[in-house]
Structures are given as C-alpha cells and as structure tokens.
Amino acid sequence: MHSSFPSFRWLYYNTHSGKYHQRTAKKACFRPLFFSHMAPLSAAVHFSLFANQQKNAIIAYKKKEGGGTMAVTIQQVAEACGVSRGTVDRALHNKKGVRPEVAAQIQEAARQMGYISPRVRPAIDDRTVRIGVVLHSAASPFMQILADIFRTHPTEVMLPVETIVRVQENREPKLQLALIDELVESLHVDGLVLAPLASERIRERIDSLTERGIPVVTVNTDIEDSSRLAYVGPDSIASGRAAAALMGLALGGQGMVLPITDQQFGHYADSQRLSGFTAEMAENFPGIHLLPPVSCYLDSELIERTVLRELENNPMLNGIYPSTAVRTGAFRAVQRAGVAGKVHVVVHDLTPDNLDMIRAGVVDFAIGQEVQVQGTLPLRLLYQYLTRRQAPEKRILTTNIEIKFRYNTEIIPSGPD
Structure with missing residues (x-):
C-alpha cells in the first residue's frame, strides 16, 4: 500500500x-x-x-x-x-x-x-475567503443579532473572510433557494452558512453544493441527513424540554398552558421545540393540561388577538409558551389583560425585548442558545476547511442552553442572544 x-x-x-x-x-x-x-x-x-x-x-x-x-x-x-x-x-x-x-x-x-474533486475546488491560499450567509425570519430579533455578528466578526478579529449576508423576510423555501443561487452563481462565494428551512429541495441543494466543492455549514437549525460540513446550533428538542421544565416549575405542576408556534411547517426549530415541550410535559407534569397549539404565521397582531381570546375563553389558563421568534403580541396581550405575574410565560432567546419583559414581570424565563457562538464558529470552520482542507472533528456542534430570569438578566455570558 x-x-x-x-x-x-x-x-x-x-x-x-x-x-x-x-x-x-x-x-x-x-x-x-x-x-x-x-x-x-x-x-x-x-x-x-x-x-x-x-x-x-x-x-x-x-x-x-x-x-x-x-x-x-x-x-x-x-x-x-x-x-x-x-x-x-x-x-x-x-x-x-x-x-x-x-x-x-x-x-x-x-x-x-467527504471527497471533493480538486478539479472543482482547490484549496484557497493567500486571499480573502468569500463566505455567503443565508438566514430567514428578518423580523426575528434573534436573527437580526445573528446577522450583525456575521457581518462584523471577521473585521473584529482580523479573520481574512468577507461575508455576504442575505436575510429573507419570510420562510419560503423558493426564496431561500434563490438567495443561495445568487451567492453561488452570481457572487461566487467559496462557502455557505445556511439556516435551512424544512424542505427536501433545500436538502438537495446542500448535497449539490457539496458535490461541487462548495462546503455548507448549517446554523441554528439543521438538516441531519444532508451532506453539510457541520451544524452549529442548539438541540431544539432539548430546548423545548427545558422550557417545559421551567413552565412546570412556575406553575407548581398544575395548570393550563397555551403553546404558540410560527406555523405548522417551514422551520425545524419550531416543531422540534414543541415536540420537546409536549414530551416533557407528558412525562413529568401530568397535572398540566396543554391546549392545542396555535399558529401565528409570524404575525404579531394575530398572536395578540389569539392570546386575548384564549384568556377570555379559558379562565384556568395560567401559562403561555411562545416557541415562535415573534412573541411581542403575546406580551401585549398579557399586559392588556392585566394578568402579568398570574399567567406565566416562558420564551426562547436572550434578546433585548425578552430581557425587558423579564424585568417588567411579564416573562418568567428566557432560554438562550449562544448566539455569539452561532455567529462566529461557522465562519472559522469554513475558513479552516477552505484554506487547509481541515474538516471539523465533530459534525454536530451543539450550543449550550442558557436560562435567564429576573435575578440574572444583567449577566450575559456569551453576548446578547
């Protein structure tokens, strides 16, 4: 040999x-x-x-x-x-x-x-690496923070990487595919960071890019059976379980909870969080009744109307779980109904709006997912792979779960999340 x-x-x-x-x-x-x-x-x-x-x-x-x-x-x-x-x-x-x-x-x-043909994509030496970033849900405070980190991190740490960031307003797979095509075919990026939507066509595009020698790192949500180089982000099922445990603690194991999702399709994190939440409740909090989940379709006013209606129709309702990234409507409804502190709320992401609502007594707990890690590690992984052909030792790099409540909102260990 x-x-x-x-x-x-x-x-x-x-x-x-x-x-x-x-x-x-x-x-x-x-x-x-x-x-x-x-x-x-x-x-x-x-x-x-x-x-x-x-x-x-x-x-x-x-x-x-x-x-x-x-x-x-x-x-x-x-x-x-x-x-x-x-x-x-x-x-x-x-x-x-x-x-x-x-x-x-x-x-x-x-x-x-993990074979990549040298005819397609030789290693990059002595020049700035160009990396495209495609995110979704532009109205989400978390995605806004994540996009800003992708834009500024290379300059802050003098990493020879140029990032081109695209953030779509909605969660339409066709638009995500169009943004990927723009970055790859028109702007000729060397690698791609992608927050993938739940679509078979997105998985196929990841596989196609990998075969062409354009490595992809998924961030925040993953498509596990794709050929992406690595995934950086939360275990959303575990995050949902953590939310259920915190809600169970706040309710003392008894009560009624309204789960709110963005939509019933299109985003893996929403469905995975809800899956973890319902599983944890069923296993460990039999005294808590879950109402059927309602979908808000990224519409803050729809969330507000829905929560107000459910509060009126269900006097025993004492818990709200918005797994959605757009939750301000739920906050307004709780405040308008005058039930802050009586109806307990658990949310995801350590964003300024969530932390403000904790301080105001509207939100009990916020669960973070290390946005700083998600905005920096994918760039480093792609840079190492493109310049040295050094693949990450682990394909799945899970971020930590952080929990904020009224006594520790001033302590943000990994940057705003």
Missing part, C-alpha cells in the same frame, strides 16, 4: 458464525458490503449501505489520525469501494464506461467520505 495512504483495519463479519474477525488490509481486493469513513468524526461509526446479496459483510473503518483530518483522496474512495481509481474518476465526473448503478454507489460513497 502506498505510504501516504491511511491505514485501514477491516472488520470481517461472518453471517453464519455471527463473529467478527479483524485484519489489516494490504490492498482492497474485495468489495465491501458496508463501509464507514470516520474522518472527521471522532466517535460513532456511521455505516452506509453499499451493496447487498452477499453472505459476508465487510466493514471498513478508517482510524482517525492526529492533528486534524486530511482531505479525502480519489485513491481512498477507490480503496473503500474496491474499484480502480479510473472507475472512480469516471463515476464522479459522469464519464462513460461505468454502469449507472455502480456509478451511483461510488458517488454516494464519495459523498459520505
């Missing part, structure tokens, strides 16, 4: 005996049923189905090397797939001479391993 090729250890599984046998491969003389490429992951092995109709499964895993992760080579893809370099080259560049089903398997293997 060529000296520069990373050492592989093959795990041979006999389906008849049910036992595994290890041996070091001198060369890839067999086609694996499963393969796993551990770089840049440092722990769990992920398997990708490569073929079937075989008696014995062969699992290959690459041992993680110290000092970062090297770029995957075409030789490594060939070794993992048990084919020649020429076959891999033809498959990856849509040349003739490879059966379509084999080409599809090789392309999927290369995608899983």
Whole structure:
C-alpha cells in the first residue's frame, strides 16, 4: 500500500458464525458490503449501505489520525469501494464506461467520505475567503443579532473572510433557494452558512453544493441527513424540554398552558421545540393540561388577538409558551389583560425585548442558545476547511442552553442572544 495512504483495519463479519474477525488490509481486493469513513468524526461509526446479496459483510473503518483530518483522496474512495481509481474518476465526473448503478454507489460513497474533486475546488491560499450567509425570519430579533455578528466578526478579529449576508423576510423555501443561487452563481462565494428551512429541495441543494466543492455549514437549525460540513446550533428538542421544565416549575405542576408556534411547517426549530415541550410535559407534569397549539404565521397582531381570546375563553389558563421568534403580541396581550405575574410565560432567546419583559414581570424565563457562538464558529470552520482542507472533528456542534430570569438578566455570558 502506498505510504501516504491511511491505514485501514477491516472488520470481517461472518453471517453464519455471527463473529467478527479483524485484519489489516494490504490492498482492497474485495468489495465491501458496508463501509464507514470516520474522518472527521471522532466517535460513532456511521455505516452506509453499499451493496447487498452477499453472505459476508465487510466493514471498513478508517482510524482517525492526529492533528486534524486530511482531505479525502480519489485513491481512498477507490480503496473503500474496491474499484480502480479510473472507475472512480469516471463515476464522479459522469464519464462513460461505468454502469449507472455502480456509478451511483461510488458517488454516494464519495459523498459520505467527504471527497471533493480538486478539479472543482482547490484549496484557497493567500486571499480573502468569500463566505455567503443565508438566514430567514428578518423580523426575528434573534436573527437580526445573528446577522450583525456575521457581518462584523471577521473585521473584529482580523479573520481574512468577507461575508455576504442575505436575510429573507419570510420562510419560503423558493426564496431561500434563490438567495443561495445568487451567492453561488452570481457572487461566487467559496462557502455557505445556511439556516435551512424544512424542505427536501433545500436538502438537495446542500448535497449539490457539496458535490461541487462548495462546503455548507448549517446554523441554528439543521438538516441531519444532508451532506453539510457541520451544524452549529442548539438541540431544539432539548430546548423545548427545558422550557417545559421551567413552565412546570412556575406553575407548581398544575395548570393550563397555551403553546404558540410560527406555523405548522417551514422551520425545524419550531416543531422540534414543541415536540420537546409536549414530551416533557407528558412525562413529568401530568397535572398540566396543554391546549392545542396555535399558529401565528409570524404575525404579531394575530398572536395578540389569539392570546386575548384564549384568556377570555379559558379562565384556568395560567401559562403561555411562545416557541415562535415573534412573541411581542403575546406580551401585549398579557399586559392588556392585566394578568402579568398570574399567567406565566416562558420564551426562547436572550434578546433585548425578552430581557425587558423579564424585568417588567411579564416573562418568567428566557432560554438562550449562544448566539455569539452561532455567529462566529461557522465562519472559522469554513475558513479552516477552505484554506487547509481541515474538516471539523465533530459534525454536530451543539450550543449550550442558557436560562435567564429576573435575578440574572444583567449577566450575559456569551453576548446578547
């Protein structure tokens, strides 16, 4: 084996005996049923189905090397797939001479391993890296803060990165795709930071960009089965569970809560927060009744009217949980109804409006998600990858949960959130 090729250890599984046998491969003389490429992951092995109709499964895993992760080579893809370099080259560049089903398997293997063709995107040296940023929900105070960090951070820390930030007003996937196309096709960005909307077309676009050699880091929300380089942001299900625990504490385990979402589709974080919230309530707070969630569609006045109506129709209502980014209407409704302090409110994000409402006694708890980390780490990850081909050791980088209430609103450990 060529000296520069990373050492592989093959795990041979006999389906008849049910036992595994290890041996070091001198060369890839067999086609694996499963393969796993551990770089840049440092722990769990992920398997990708490569073929079937075989008696014995062969699992290959690459041992993680110290000092970062090297770029995957075409030789490594060939070794993992048990084919020649020429076959891999033809498959990856849509040349003739490879059966379509084999080409599809090789392309999927290369995608899983993180291979990027040097013909498409060589490493960038000695120039400013251009990174596009696409966010949504322009009316959200959190997204406004996040966008500002993306714009200013490179200059503040002298990072040789130029950021081009686009923030769409709504959560329409077609508009997000158009903004991505503008940054990639017209402005020729080297990499992309994306707060993805819940759409199969968005996932496909992430995969397409990765295949073209344009790395994508998802931020704030994730599409886990996409080929993005990494995700930086909260565990939204855990955040929803934290909100439920705080609400349960505020209500003493008894009461009625109104959940409010932005809309029933389009944004993973909303549905994940609500999922975590309802699960935690069901498991640990059986004395709290949840009303059916209402959708506000990013309309603050609609939230206000809805909350006022629910307060009038449900005298036992003593908790409001806006998982939505647009919650000022709920605050106004609580104040207009004169129930501040009687109806408990738990919200997400350590934004100025939320902190002001805590001080005013309208909001009990606000849950943060380290906006400063979300606005800076994706740029550093892309810069390291584009200039050094150094992939992150972890693909999922979860931000911490921060909790603010009336006694600690002046302490913001990671910048405004």
